[in-house]
Amino acid sequence: MLRRLIQATAPRNDEKFFDMRYSCYLLLAIFLCGCATITGPAVSNEEINQAREELKVKALKFQIDYLVRVNNVGYRLLKHLPEESRKGHYVSSGLLLAQGDKYFKQIYNLQEGRGIVVLGVVDGSPAKEAGIQAGDFIQKVDGINVKELSDIAYIFNHKGPGNAVELAASRAASPMNFNFRLADKPVDVSFRMVDEQEVNAGATSDVVVVTYGLMRFIKNDNEAAVILGHELAHVVRNHHVKASGVNLISALISIAAGIGANYVVPGAGDVLVQSLTQALSASYSQDLEREADYFGLRYVYLAGYDIEAGVDVWERFAVEIPQSMTRNYFSTHPSSPERMLRVKKIIQELRASSPIGSTHL
Numbered sequence: 297m298l299r300r301l302i303q304a305t306a307p308r309n310d311e312k313f314f315d316m317r318y319s320c321y322l323l324l325a326i327f328l329c330g331c332a333t334i335t336g337p338a339v340s341n342e343e344i345n346q347a348r349e350e351l352k353v354k355a356l357k358f359q360i361d362y363l364v365r366v367n368n369v370g371y372r373l374l375k376h377l378p379e380e381s382r383k384g385h386y387v388s389s390g391l392l393l394a395q396g397d398k399y400f401k402q403i404y405n406l407q408e409g410r411g412i413v414v415l416g417v418v419d420g421s422p423a424k425e426a427g428i429q430a431g432d433f434i435q436k437v438d439g440i441n442v443k444e445l446s447d448i449a450y451i452f453n454h455k456g457p458g459n460a461v462e463l464a465a466s467r468a469a470s471p472m473n474f475n476f477r478l479a480d481k482p483v484d485v486s487f488r489m490v491d492e493q494e495v496n497a498g499a500t501s502d503v504v505v506v507t508y509g510l511m512r513f514i515k516n517d518n519e520a521a522v523i524l525g526h527e528l529a530h531v532v533r534n535h536h537v538k539a540s541g542v543n544l545i546s547a548l549i550s551i552a553a554g555i556g557a558n559y560v561v562p563g564a565g566d567v568l569v570q571s572l573t574q575a576l577s578a579s580y581s582q583d584l585e586r587e588a589d590y591f592g593l594r595y596v597y598l599a600g601y602d603i604e605a606g607v608d609v610w611e612r613f614a615v616e617i618p619q620s621m622t623r624n625y626f627s628t629h630p631s632s633p634e635r636m637l638r639v640k641k642i643i644q645e646l647r648a649s650s651p652i653g654s655t656h657l
Contacts, residue, residue, distance in 0.1 A: 353402045360392075360403075360430075362511045363489045364416035367392060369520045370487035370504060371418050373528055376599040381532045381591070382482035385457050389478055390421020391428065395445055404431030407469045411435065411443055414465075422461075426476035429467065436464035452478070485531050487524065495617065499527040501536045513612070518596075518605035525592035525599075533591060535584045582630050589635060590642055597646045604643065610636035 371390070392415040394400060400413045414432040417424045434442060437451045438461065455461070457480035465472045485502050493509040504527040514520050530536070589606075597603050613620045613632040620632040630638075 353399050356399050357403050359489065359491065359508065360415050362508060363392060364418075364430075365517070366489060366506060366511070366520065366524070367416070367487050368419045369517050370485075370524050370528070371421065371481075373521060373525055373595050373599045374482055374485070375420070377482050377532070377595060378598060381595070383532065384482070384484065386481040386484040387452060387455055387457055387459070387478040388421065388481035389452065389461065389476075390418035390423040392416040392418070393434070393445060393448065396433070404433075405468070406431070406433055407466075412445060412448065422476035422479050423474075426463075426474040428463070428465070428474050432465045432467050432472060434463055434465045436462075438462050439464075457481075483528070483532060485528065497523050497527055499530040499536075501531065501534075504528060504531065513616075514609065516605070518602040519609050521596045521599060521601040522593065522603075522606045522609050525595040526588045527592070528595055529588040529590075529592035530584070533584075533587060535588065585629050586638065589630075589638060593639060593642050594646065603646060606639040606643070607636055610639060 371388070393412050394415050396406065396411050396413040400406065400415075404413060406413065412434045414428060414430055414434065416430045417428050434448070436442060437448055440447070440451060442448050442451075452461075455478055457478055459478050461476055461478060463474040465474065485504060488503055488505040489511075490496075490505050490507045492507040494507055495509045495513045497504075497506040497510055499505070504524060506523060506527075510523065511520070514523065593603055593606055596606070610632045614636065617632075
């Protein structure tokens with residue numbers, strides 16, 4: 297039909313000119329047909345930007361939930377450390393704090409401006425027992441106005457275990473007052489989250505850090521305890537002194553240390569986030585990793601977690617990350633099959649040491 301239409305209007309004595317016009321019309325028709333895709337309702341850039349901001353709030357809430365979970369497990373391990381693994385007396389409030397911004401204000405429906413917001417409170421901590429909740433907005437500590445995390449750090453760092461703390465805060469625009477005494481923490485260590493998707497964890501001399509990728513990899517708090525117990529063993533056993541670097545432990549892929557909630561304060565006086573690059577950039581030797589596996593599982597056992605989770609963790613590493621089954625994949629780390637088998641034997645040893653054969657002493 298298109299050809300007959302063009303022929304009717306084209307000079308019959310110029311076939312070459314006709315062929316050229318025909319080709320152009322044909323290409324135009326094909327182009328127009330190709331543009332007839334039905335996409336449905338349009339979405340404006342303004343709508344996209346608004347949705348992006350809303351999703352940022354939800355993503356931050358998701359990360360905060362993981363942060364609280366990590367600290368709950370970590371501080372439970374600390375609370376049940378055996379006497380020989382305790383390294384001193386350090387203050388702990390159980391507060392997880394952040395410098396308030398527009399996203400925190402949306403999450404907790406805050407009315408206040410610049411200041412310090414409670415992201416979460418560790419289970420069993422003095423702050424938890426005092427009734428402090430996520431979303432509380434701290435205004436004063438011991439009668440001193442506080443606007444920056446460093447203000448609280450300065451006050452807490454001049455206190456010791458058992459010292460009293462008075463907090464003036466607001467909750468949903470209503471004034472609140474809290475009184476508690478700082479707890480005694482046996483190791484000067486805090487637990488952090490890194491906003492990375494790789495399955496990874498690490499430790500420095502006073503920080504244990506895990507990635508969001510690792511938290512999604514594990515299935516429950518028992519498995520989280522296995523990972524954190526291993527990292528805590530690196531700290532307690534002074535592996536940062538014994539090794540030339542610091543560890544890249546349960547992690548199988550090296551990552552850049554991008555800190556997600558870099559304003560979080562997991563401990564009492566621990567405010568400024570230290571550089572975690574070193575915690576994820578080097579490794580301990582295989583023997584130090586084996587030692588951390590051994591003592592870490594003991595910590596898990598003493599804290600009452602299910603130590604069988606250690607077997608599940610290393611079996612899943614082998615199945616889902618097959619590279620971990622090769623000893624040379626990371627020369628500083630034992631292979632996942634070896635670690636799984638050693639964990640089984642450690643479990644037998646631990647249960648043999650308990651007269652009732654329970655999962656904790």
